[in-house]
Amino acid sequence: MTPKPSPTKAPTRRDVTVSLATVTNSSPAVGSARSAEDRVLSSRRSPGTIVRLLLRRPVAVISLLWIALVSIASFAAPLLMPRDPYETNLSKAYQGPSLENLLGTDQLGRDLLSRLMIGGVEPLSGAAVALSIAVVVGATAGILAGYLGGVFDWVSSRWVEISMAMPGLIVLLVVLAVFPGNTMAAMVAYGFLIANPVYRVVRAATFAVTPELHVDAAKSAGLGALRILRRHILPRIMGPLIVQATLVAGVSILLNTGLGFLGFGPKPPATSWGALITEASQLIVIHPWMLVPTGFVIILTVLALHSIGDTVRDITNERWAGMPRRARRRQVPAEAVVVDQQPVAGPEGSALLEVRDLTVAFGDDRVRVVEGVSFAVNAGEIVGLVGESGCGKSVTGRALVRLLAEGGEIVGGSIRFDGKDIASMSEREVNALRGSEISYISQDPMMALDPSFTIGTLVGEAVQRQEGLRGSAQKQRVLELLAAVKLRGPEETMRRYPHQISGGMAQRVIIARALAGRPRLLIADEPTTALDVTVQAEILDLLREFQSRFGMAIIFVTHDWGVVADICERAIVMYAGQIVEAAPILDIFAAPKHPYTEGLEASNPHHATRGVPLPALAGSVPAPRDWPTGCRFAARCPYATPDCKEAPIPLLSPGPERLSRCIHIERVGTREGVTK
């Protein structure tokens, strides 16, 4: 065999090229107390362990305090009890709360508070036992089944199915028959039974995390299975596991109380919450108060557990998500925004759609993600809405048909279509407009088709809504539409379900549906981004054909300049929620008038030579919260001067039909400042 290969520990090749000087230079300016070395492996800036985050939520803190209080009061009862819980004093029977007996007394005059405290030992320790078993057994089996799959998963899942089919109550009664009066044995058995739902939740969560690419990357880095489980999987399933654990703890307490109520449990005079409930319910007519303290404590304890579970669920949902929970910085005040009055229109005027000063905000703190957008679209015109991810293209497109996602709202401006303002219409009016006058195609073709209906039904629905056709006339029209979008075998396609067709076919179906009402304006949000280039070319041909045949105007949202060059007559470039440039297609490619457009076109690999670095714009699009008052592009702009950052930049007109939001238009194109 060949000798052992070299890359055992340290790569030698690299070390040659690394001078220590670069290393020390690149080492951080350590202002903090921790050394640069410590920061590499520590997680101090961590979003915090779940527990630490829990401690920031008042409801969770109260719940935790309550659980702690109840546990201490029960387990340390012998030390803390105000009185002897077994000492009878018939002269004081049936008393309500008093200074002497804070929670009153029972039928034998025993102190209820003390009995409640000592009575918690049985349900709490029982629940603790059941919980430990359920978590250890369920989580271990679940994580292994989810990660390993295969035989282990098959066997353990079958076992769970069988044991979940067993009647739990009967199992417990059998256990109690074998170990008379031993509720602990019953709780142990219950722990195994309730390990099943824990198993299911953990297995499902592990299944969800395992295919994530970072797990593949970890495997590719040669990490062992144990390390992958511990470092990459366990932290991600902690949330669901804790939620499940709180539920298990809750039902275990209830179960133990139930057993106590049925007479299983410590022999009198020793007591448990369950036994206290039994006694109280027998005397409910004579002394109803007796039920109150015990019932209250049980309910509160279970509620507290659930509220901890709910909070953990919230935390884990938010924790690894992209954005911090609350705004750190306030938005730029509205007064500071220059309002752009002139809508950008094509040559003919008399626009079909005229958007003025459209502003859209999201969330409780009203973050503006689209600001002061004005443009116009003429009948039969194809206008491109271009820009990088997050610049507000989709939000603008959706706002035009009032289909903003939850939390989004048009907070200013108007959208005039045919003389009427869509922004201030009633929901019913907009609904009537959608599909018949304006159609909208969303970014994800597959998501747009309901998987439970056939293509025939999905398109037929639109035909019925728009044209009122039913029966064979409806079918005829559906076939016509499917043929119009050039689907082969329309008859056969009608009978298929969305998952049975390819992405390209799905997009054709969506277009067919959008065309059912013969709209005058189509808003298409990246209709070809998810498709292969050959299919994309066909869809673009199709849209072009409809435009010329029916004079349909199209607003085409895209980030692909090739697509813009192919199909659009005018382009509107957006950056950080604003229009930064607008121009006819030939002009914008020949001589961009905004540094951002220029930079984007320069960094297109199409114009590049292999081996030569692309002229890249530095940095990336800032998030809406971080938009500066001055030019939003200034941080990345090679032409920026100090006055760019002082005040909002207005849209200026450097030529007929052209607009640019830049105060140094004359320097654009000189490429003097373009960075490497």
Added chain:
Amino acid sequence: MTVREHLLDARDLRVVFKGRRGKPPVAALDGVSITIGDGETLGLVGESGSGKSTLGRAILGLNRVQSGSIAFDGHDLFEWRRRNAREVAAALQVVFQDPYSSLNPTQTVGQILAEPLQAHGMRDRSELARRVYEMLDRVGLASEYVDRYPRQFSGGQRQRIAIARSLMLGPKLIVCDEALSALDLSVQAQVANVLMELQRELGLSYLFIAHDLSIVRLMAHRTVVMRHGQIVEQGPTDELYSAPKHPYTQALLAAEPVPDPVEQRRRRQARAALAQRGPMATA
């Protein structure tokens, strides 16, 4: 070490996936052979479902290979991986497409970068730290990012972190599976530059998988075109792009829109003509 001509020499690979719901099995790779030289970038293009990613994953050992052989750095890759998976991992790395799921959200950048080294037995904290900072610098990330979490970064920055992680063990070959596809134009250019610079400095080889033809033309010395699990054409990138021989390659290249309206109109007409001669369209 045996004499070897190529860094990677994959012969006649076959990967078959079980058909779902009663469908017959699909050959995702059907007799595919490729070679990659030292310091070379091999581009791999084709439409969705053509088997591009399957080839990359087969080389990485993430897919079961039914038949065929891979020689890597003079060794039988399958046998080497069985014998010492860690050594293979050090020499053969990966950067995935999705900059969001490819980083563990519960680890800091420092932990992400140190992990491969720790898994390979490095315990010395100061050495670990030195290597981590060096790599951050190399991929153009500020050193104060070391204790931040992936969610605090943009897509391009995350992709740099993923590249840095793939470099920690000093690999010879990196499989870049749509590594630039999710990035915006301006950021894509930044990351492409990082990859090219690293290749120049370290003599890395890349298997560069992408559906975007123009980025492959920029990155790859040679290009392979795949369809239905088979290679339909391969050759030096410039030749292949300027004079494609196979009708499928021709259709693919003709369908790609170029960012130039005048040129694009000409191409559209050429494509219409091509389509009339022999319909290659597939929807």
